[in-house]
Amino acid sequence: MKRINQGFHKIGVKLIVAVGLATIIIIGCYSYINLRSQSNMLLSEFERHANQLSETIKKATRIGMLKNEREQTFGIINMIGTEKGIKKIRIFNKEGEIIYSNDSTQVGKMVNKKAESCYACHTADQPLEKLPIDNRTRIFRVNPDSTEILGVMNPIYNEPSCWNSDCHVHPKSQKVLGVLDITMCLKDVEQAQRTSTIKLIIFAITSILALSLIIAFFVHKWLVQPVNTLMEATHEIGVGNLNYRVKDLGNNELGILGRAFNKMTKRLAEARIQLFQSDKMASLGRLAAGVAHEINNPLTGVLTYASFLQKRLKKDPEIQEDLSVIVKETIRSREIVKGLLDFARQSVPKKNEVSIDELIDNSIKVTKNQLKLKHLEIVKETQPDLPLITVDANQIQQVFINLIVNAIDAVPSDKGQIRISTSLVKLSPLGVSQIKNAVCRKRHSLIDNEIKIGGLPSIKVQATQNGKTGFINLDPIYGKHNHQYGFTVVEGKSIEMYCPRCEVSLNDSKKVCPKCGSNIYTFEVPPNGMFEGCTNKACNWERWQAMDEVGEKDYVEIKIADNGSGIPEEDLPRIFEPFFSTKGQKGTGLGLAIIWGIIDNHNGTINVESKVNKGTTFTIRLPK
Amino acid sequence: METKDILIIDDEEVILDAVKKIGKMEGFTVEAALNPLLALDMLEKENYKLILCDIMMPEMDGFQIIDELYKRKLNIPVIMITGYSTVENAVKSLYKGAIDFIPKPFTFDELMSSISRGFKYLELQKQIEGTQYNTSRDSIIYVPCPPKYMKLGFTSWMLLEQEGIAVMGATDLFLRTVDTITNIELMKKDDVFYQGNSCVKLESADGLIHRFMAPIGGKIIERNEKLIENVSLLEKDPYFEGWIYRLIPADIEYDMKYLIPCSSDRI
Numbered sequence: 001m002k003r004i005n006q007g008f009h010k011i012g013v014k015l016i017v018a019v020g021l022a023t024i025i026i027i028g029c030y031s032y033i034n035l036r037s038q039s040n041m042l043l044s045e046f047e048r049h050a051n052q053l054s055e056t057i058k059k060a061t062r063i064g065m066l067k068n069e070r071e072q073t074f075g076i077i078n079m080i081g082t083e084k085g086i087k088k089i090r091i092f093n094k095e096g097e098i099i100y101s102n103d104s105t106q107v108g109k110m111v112n113k114k115a116e117s118c119y120a121c122h123t124a125d126q127p128l129e130k131l132p133i134d135n136r137t138r139i140f141r142v143n144p145d146s147t148e149i150l151g152v153m154n155p156i157y158n159e160p161s162c163w164n165s166d167c168h169v170h171p172k173s174q175k176v177l178g179v180l181d182i183t184m185c186l187k188d189v190e191q192a193q194r195t196s197t198i199k200l201i202i203f204a205i206t207s208i209l210a211l212s213l214i215i216a217f218f219v220h221k222w223l224v225q226p227v228n229t230l231m232e233a234t235h236e237i238g239v240g241n242l243n244y245r246v247k248d249l250g251n252n253e254l255g256i257l258g259r260a261f262n263k264m265t266k267r268l269a270e271a272r273i274q275l276f277q278s279d280k281m282a283s284l285g286r287l288a289a290g291v292a293h294e295i296n297n298p299l300t301g302v303l304t305y306a307s308f309l310q311k312r313l314k315k316d317p318e319i320q321e322d323l324s325v326i327v328k329e330t331i332r333s334r335e336i337v338k339g340l341l342d343f344a345r346q347s348v349p350k351k352n353e354v355s356i357d358e359l360i361d362n363s364i365k366v367t368k369n370q371l372k373l374k375h376l377e378i379v380k381e382t383q384p385d386l387p388l389i390t391v392d393a394n395q396i397q398q399v400f401i402n403l404i405v406n407a408i409d410a411v412p413s414d415k416g417q418i419r420i421s422t423s424l425v426k427l428s429p430l431g432v433s434q435i436k437n438a439v440c441r442k443r444h445s446l447i448d449n450e451i452k453i454g455g456l457p458s459i460k461v462q463a464t465q466n467g468k469t470g471f472i473n474l475d476p477i478y479g480k481h482n483h484q485y486g487f488t489v490v491e492g493k494s495i496e497m498y499c500p501r502c503e504v505s506l507n508d509s510k511k512v513c514p515k516c517g518s519n520i521y522t523f524e525v526p527p528n529g530m531f532e533g534c535t536n537k538a539c540n541w542e543r544w545q546a547m548d549e550v551g552e553k554d555y556v557e558i559k560i561a562d563n564g565s566g567i568p569e570e571d572l573p574r575i576f577e578p579f580f581s582t583k584g585q586k587g588t589g590l591g592l593a594i595i596w597g598i599i600d601n602h603n604g605t606i607n608v609e610s611k612v613n614k615g616t617t618f619t620i621r622l623p624k
Numbered sequence: 625m626e627t628k629d630i631l632i633i634d635d636e637e638v639i640l641d642a643v644k645k646i647g648k649m650e651g652f653t654v655e656a657a658l659n660p661l662l663a664l665d666m667l668e669k670e671n672y673k674l675i676l677c678d679i680m681m682p683e684m685d686g687f688q689i690i691d692e693l694y695k696r697k698l699n700i701p702v703i704m705i706t707g708y709s710t711v712e713n714a715v716k717s718l719y720k721g722a723i724d725f726i727p728k729p730f731t732f733d734e735l736m737s738s739i740s741r742g743f744k745y746l747e748l749q750k751q752i753e754g755t756q757y758n759t760s761r762d763s764i765i766y767v768p769c770p771p772k773y774m775k776l777g778f779t780s781w782m783l784l785e786q787e788g789i790a791v792m793g794a795t796d797l798f799l800r801t802v803d804t805i806t807n808i809e810l811m812k813k814d815d816v817f818y819q820g821n822s823c824v825k826l827e828s829a830d831g832l833i834h835r836f837m838a839p840i841g842g843k844i845i846e847r848n849e850k851l852i853e854n855v856s857l858l859e860k861d862p863y864f865e866g867w868i869y870r871l872i873p874a875d876i877e878y879d880m881k882y883l884i885p886c887s888s889d890r891i
Binding site for chain 1: 636638639642643645646649707728729730731732733735788816842843872874875877
């Protein structure tokens with residue numbers, strides 16, 4: 001139990017791992033995309049901010065520069081440079097000389113045109129004169145450990161006010177006068193990025209944990225618990241408690257399994273009861289036979305010796321009298337033993353001529369109590385002067401009792417109606433007459449008791465078609481055609497048939513099948529003339545002249561009808577199967593199977609017609 | 625080689641002893657074999673007139689003994705002794721060639737009547753052998769049953785008269801194995817018996833009571849009342865006027881398996 005339990009836990013673990021992995025992938029992708037767009041947004045926002053700042057500085061210093069008031073420009077740059085996050089504000093001229101800087105030590109120094117800040121314009125040998133806004137920014141680290149730094153280059157273009165100014169420092173032809181370079185620390189952006197990454201990781205872990213917990217909970221509720229219940233049930237069944245039922249597990253697959261399990265257990269319990277019952281009867285029979293047998297031998301000793309003494313002591317009347325008591329009593333014991341053995345041999349059918357009417361009356365008598373309990377009466381409509389038929393009276397009575405009890409169970413109290421009617425009917429031999437004896441021309445029996453068709457010994461012939469040889473077992477019922485082919489037989493073609501013993505041909509070359517023109521086979525059915533059939537598998541022509549001449553045979557038909565609950569249409573084909581029961585716990589499901597067997601043994605037929613809530617009619621036909 | 629009267633084969637010592645004692649009392653020489661193999665050894669060394677044999681024995685069954693006798697060409701009549709549970713087997717043994725069977729447990733009288741019929745049968749067989757070379761017409765030992773009849777062993781016959789009705793009676797050979805019949809006791813109408821059951825009690829002049837085995841099972845619909853008035857009719861015309869019962873066969877197809885067509889007598 002524990003092992004399996006662990007196994008199912010494993011299913012839970014696997015599910016959790018699988019869902020966890022899926023969650024990681026989904027959240028990972030989501031986070032990556034989200035983080036990327038978030039940091040892009042942050043960065044572009046920062047860039048915009050930096051650009052704006054650089055424009056602001058450019059504009060703020062413009063007047064100062066136009067007027068060449070360096071102090072004022074310095075003042076502005078220094079003031080703005082103290083803002084948090086701003087690292088450097090530099091303005092250099094076209095030659096690369098730093099003219100203004102918030103770091104006064106740098107003023108007057110030259111900037112390497114190949115340095116990162118100049119890179120945007122000076123990659124090509126000819127410096128760019130116009131720099132689009134997007135290309136003005138750059139991100140770099142001063143050294144690998146330091147935080148990232150954003151630099152914004154803002155070229156200062158020559159404008160009419162510059163060359164119209166009093167100082168005339170810049171000629172009109174000059175396009176770019178210098179560059180405003182601001183570097184700002186990206187620490188805040190990085191910080192924001194890190195925070196959101198951490199948040200996302202926490203979110204991912206939390207959701208995986210939560211999902212796992214939810215899955216674990218439902219796996220336990222929906223899988224582990226029902227499986228444990230089923231396991232417990234199998235354990236109970238295993239130790240023989242067939243009355244154990246699995247509680248309702250809902251409408252899911254396991255619930256269906258549970259119900260199927262209960263159904264199976266019920267069937268098993270029924271089968272066990274039936275087995276037990278038949279086993280009990282069989283062992284009682286065996287016991288009786290065994291006891292009788294064992295007693296028989298010593299009884300023989302007593303009887304022979306006693307009767308021998310009786311003869312020997314003829315002249316002694318006193319002893320003679322005593323001895324005759326011994327002989328008489330031993331003969332009585334002999335009769336008791338005989339009775340025991342008769343009981344043991346009850347299963348052997350003992351057929352005799354009986355009146356069906358009488359059997360029906362006896363059956364009604366047996367079920368009288370049950371009829372009384374439900375306030376029912378049986379309406380009997382029997383045809384007068386029905387012929388006597390040869391049957392095992394006990395078995396046929398068992399059939400009637402079973403069917404009457406079934407009807408009583410099916411009908412409602414008071415309102416129920418059970419009707420039994422009998423009549424004499426004539427049925428054609430087709431589908432009814434059985435070939436019980438078959439011989440080839442050399443009088444070898446063709447009857448095969450090993451392969452049975454419809455429970456009856458079949459007729460075995462050897463056959464050849466297209467060079468292939470095998471055996472065919474023919475259906476012993478005239479007109480039924482449930483032949484068994486021991487090898488692949490092609491339809492539409494004739495087959496050569498032989499006696500399996502002497503290989504004499506069974507085909508009749510003088511005749512052809514009147515239906516399809518193929519060859520026909522023929523064998524004798526002593527004492528009922530010849531049997532003929534078509535060798536073409538696709539054709540089912542058969543002729544048994546002796547039976548056809550007898551024509552329709554008399555059958556006694558017994559109908560037992562009720563107006564009870566009826567049998568659903570889908571169950572009808574199965575009701576004669578062993579263990580099929582519609583009575584739930586009440587029945588064993590063997591009654592109708594046994595009934596079918598008994599009727600079949602009598603060469604009779606049993607049919608059922610039923611409509612739900614209208615009633616059921618069983619029709620039995622027994623040959624006269 | 626000396627010829628003994630009876631060889632009894634049974635795996636029950638008490639039965640051997642009882643049969644030995646009964647035989648001795650009646651003046652027969654009886655030898656017993658506790659197992660079939662020993663019996664076959666004894667048959668090599670000595671001649672016996674009659675064999676009594678149990679059907680169910682450990683090493684070999686009664687049928688195998690009959691087969692073995694046939695193989696050795698020993699023409700010794702065999703009477704089967706059977707338990708009740710093997711009535712079918714008993715019928716089968718008659719089919720295989722046993723002349724009679726005695727169901728266990730049996731009384732002194734039952735055993736003696738069977739043995740006496742056995743010896744009588746042997747005597748008749750010898751007469752037949754004797755007359756084989758004698759073509760004289762007067763030397764008919766017994767009247768065989770008519771060709772359409774079927775018989776169980778050599779005892780009883782039956783004939784299907786019309787569909788579903790059979791008539792049965794005793795064969796002439798059987799009647800010749802019993803002394804003059806003095807009394808006959810028949811079963812009642814509507815009584816039922818099975819193949820191999822004793823269905824008639826015959827009392828003969830020598831005081832023995834004989835079982836008469838039914839050739840087929842069924843229900844009696846008519847009995848020959850004339851027989852009760854005049855028993856001698858049975859011996860005078862066993863196949864026609866001396867019929868015993870008219871009956872409805874129970875399972876004629878099953879019973880037929882063990883019946884022998886009378887036509888085989890005429891060869």
